[in-house]
Structure formats: C-alpha cells, structure tokens
Amino acid sequence: MEFLHDYSLAELKEKFSASGLPAFRAKQTYEWLTRYADFDEMSNLPAALRETLKNSFCARPLEIIKTLISRDGTRKYLYELADGNVIEGALMKQEYGNTVCVSTQVGCRMGCGFCASGIGGLVRNLTAGEILAQVLAVNKDLGGGADRKITNIVLMGSGEPLDNYDEVTKFLRLVSSPDGINISERNISLSTCGLVDKIYKFADEGFKANLSVSLHATTDEYRRTVMPIARKYSIAEIVKAVKYYFNKSGRRIIFEYTMLKDVNMSDDDCKRLRKLTAGYPSHVNLIMLNYVKEKDVKGCTVEEGEAFCKKLNEAGVSATIRKSKGADVGGACGQLRRKYAEGEL
C-alpha cells in the first residue's frame, strides 16, 4: 500500500486530478496528513472519498508503540512501520526548541564500532514518507496539530542518511516545503559516516542542511579499525569533500568525535584535529561514549573529556562536549530497537 506522505502537494494534486478529483480536495487531504491524522479524522472530506483513499493508501506510515521519558526530558520513541519493522527516534528538549532525531533506514550496513544500529546489518531503506512521518508523529505527540512544535531535526537515528540518498533528499524537500510542516534546512542536520561521493552530490544539488561527519579518529589507520567506511575513503578525502560542501552551502561543518581513553585523545590527536579543521568554519562535537553492551570499547571520565576539550580549545580548535541526552533510556542510536527485539522492553 502506498504512503500518502511520500507525495508532495503538487504530486498529490496530480494523483487526485488523474482520478477526477478537484485540486482543493488534495490540499485538504495534505493538511490532514501534515497533522498526522488518520482518514477517520479528516472531517472535511466526504465519507466516500475517505473510503476510496483508505482502500488504496496509508495515511499513517508508522505508529508510536513505546515512549520512554528520560530524567532530562528526552523522549525516546519506538515506532512500528506498516510492514511490522520497528525503528526508533528521539525528541530532545533544548533551550532553543524541540529537536527530533529521525532514523533513515531500518538497521544500517555501515557497521561502525560502538554503534548498536549496525549490529544486525541493513534491513531496508525508509521511504521519504516514513522519515517525514517520524517528525509529524512526534509533533502530534507534543500536542501540535496545525501548529508546529518541532523546531529542529537531526538525521542521526538508525541508518546512514547518504546511503539512502534519494529518499532522504526527497524527505528534505518535503519537510522544508511551505505546503507542509515547513522546517527550514538551516534547522536540519544530516549526520554521515563520510560517504564522500554523496557529499559532493549533496553539495552540487544545492542542499543547505548542516552537515555533520562522524570522524572519531585522526588517523586512517585507527579509523579503519572502528569504521569500515574508512577502508574506502581517507580522512583527507573527507576533509576535501566537506570543504567543498562548505563552499557550496555556506554551512559550518560539524565533526562528531567520540572520546576513547588511550585511543584517540593524545597530544598528537589534538594536533591532527587542529590541522584537519583549520581554514574553514568547523566545530568538533566531543561525545562521551554511550554504553553499548554488545561493543567492547571504553570511554573516558568527565574530567578527562574536559581536559581534552580544553587542550583542543587552546590549540585553536572550536570544540565542545556534547551533552549526552537520554542516556538512562538508551540514548545511543539502535539500542532501543535491539532491546525491543530481545524482549527487554
């Protein structure tokens, strides 16, 4: 069954007109879809039309099946998709608004170390509508109907967004459209493990989302041991690609760096980070490791993390420690889904 959320308003109008339905009915339907309403709630549509739509389309590509609320207010969501697959997402309450974290794939084939999402491999890509539905379902959960409660989006849940390029870029167009929930690309961050060819494509196609690269290492040698993608692309190639993205988009580049004691926090790492972030607007988000029970890696203490951050700042690197959100309810991506699959939730 097709998801209506996979269509833009213009595409929906075309679909409706091909079936002899007036354009204003498509607009009415689209407004309901943005509110994440089911067909029965679409009160200004004739019952017969609702019945016709119900027979061919799905108005809600996913349902929230579990919500866990952290002490810090973060909400972790488990969603069930129409085909029975389960994905997860989160809502982080920040001083500046509400940020929703979305998944872009069921599972992931990138196999990065210390990430629970990649453990079972890739199951399938999500469609643009399924990614959009996560934003709309959370918006509704926060009490937003016609109003927008979500201010920011991060594509940092399960999946490598650029490995699902077509659907993810379609999602960006849908979610930033004034016809829908209308969240500007400036308020959207896409996180990638470093698919260099896709970064160039993304730049060339004129996207303006914030680009965040999971770096986690300053040498190719170490990066290859924790991130299989490093066997394909070197750090130098990534840096060249993100500079290109900055030149095209004007957006500052963010690097994600999980601090691992005795592994990637030396003075030499500091110097190399300085070198690879110099000469263009960039920022390093230092991450305290979220514990993943299946992965044998060791993080660092708060004091050690702060000392490393200070050292970077003194060396002229823009860096801050990212506050860990929702750690008490499985903050790291993929953890909740695994727990659910193992019957722990």
Ligand code: SF4
């Ligand atoms: S960190 Fe991202 S790209 Fe790497 S395995 Fe996890 S979800 Fe996939």
